Amino acid sequence: MTALVLSLCLAAMLVGVAGSLLPILPGLPLIWLAYLAFGLYDGWQSYGRLAMIVVGLTVAASVVLNQVASLVGAKKFGAGRAGIIGAVVCAILGVIFFSLPGLIIGTFAGATLFEMVFARKELKGALAAGTGALLGFLCGGLCNFMLALAATGAFVWLVLMQ
Numbered sequence: 001m002t003a004l005v006l007s008l009c010l011a012a013m014l015v016g017v018a019g020s021l022l023p024i025l026p027g028l029p030l031i032w033l034a035y036l037a038f039g040l041y042d043g044w045q046s047y048g049r050l051a052m053i054v055v056g057l058t059v060a061a062s063v064v065l066n067q068v069a070s071l072v073g074a075k076k077f078g079a080g081r082a083g084i085i086g087a088v089v090c091a092i093l094g095v096i097f098f099s100l101p102g103l104i105i106g107t108f109a110g111a112t113l114f115e116m117v118f119a120r121k122e123l124k125g126a127l128a129a130g131t132g133a134l135l136g137f138l139c140g141g142l143c144n145f146m147l148a149l150a151a152t153g154a155f156v157w158l159v160l161m162q
Contacts, residue, residue: 002041002042005037005038005041005042006038006159008037009034009035009037009038009155010034010152010155010156012030012031012033012034012037013030013031013034013151013152013155014152015030016028016029016030016031016034016148016152017031017145017148017149017152019148020141020144020145020147020148021100021141021144021145022099022100023095023099023100023103024095024099024100027144027148028058028059028062028063028144028147028148028151029059029063031055031059031148031151031152031155032052032055032056032059032151034155035047035051035052035055035151035155036052038155038159039051039052046158046159046162047155047158047159051154051158055151055154058147058151062143062144062147065140065143065144066140066141066143066144067140068140069136069137069139069140069143070087070088070091070107070133070136070137070140071084071087071133071136072136073132073133073134073135073136073137073139074087074111074129074132074133074136075132076132076136077128077129077131077132077133077135078125078128078129078132079111079115079128079129079130079132079133080115080119080129081119082114082115082117082118082119083110083111083112083114083115083119083126083129083130083133084111084133085114086110086111086112086113086114086115086118087106087107087108087110087111087114087130087133087137088110089110089114090106090107090109090110090111090113090114091103091106091107091110091137092106093106094106094107094109094110103137104134104137104138107130107133107134107137108130108131108133108134109130110130110133111126111129111130111132111133111134112126112127112129112130113126115129115130
């Protein structure tokens with residue numbers, strides 16, 4: 001039974017790692033749920049509640065980081081309120097209608113278009129804002145992916161290598 005539960009938790013974690021890159025899947029929250037499920041199953045013998053708190057705080061920080069990274073990137077490259085709103089709105093619409101490519105294009109296009117239309121920026125300034133939003137989004141995604149790999153690796157080490 002332990003092998004089955006462990007296999008299911010590891011499978012959920014691998015889906016979580018993929019989800020750190022694909023916005024359709026829950027990513028790090030799924031990894032945290034796998035930690036919780038295995039901890040409850042094995043009575044916290046492989047790792048304690050402290051590990052759950054650390055992983056939980058990491059998940060919460062990654063959610064915030066992912067949102068803030070895009071905003072900071074846009075701001076750093078000159079986007080104003082319009083560009084930030086555009087990046088968020090169009091990223092949401094993009095992922096709903098076109099999955100991952102829509103999310104990426106929506107982030108860039110939204111910041112660029114909103115800067116041009118609402119902030120009345122020239123094309124060069126609007127493109128810079130869109131580039132900043134996109135770079136921030138990609139940096140946040142890379143950080144999430146690295147955190148997902150680290151959390152999954154820590155689980156494997158705590159459960160299988162001890």
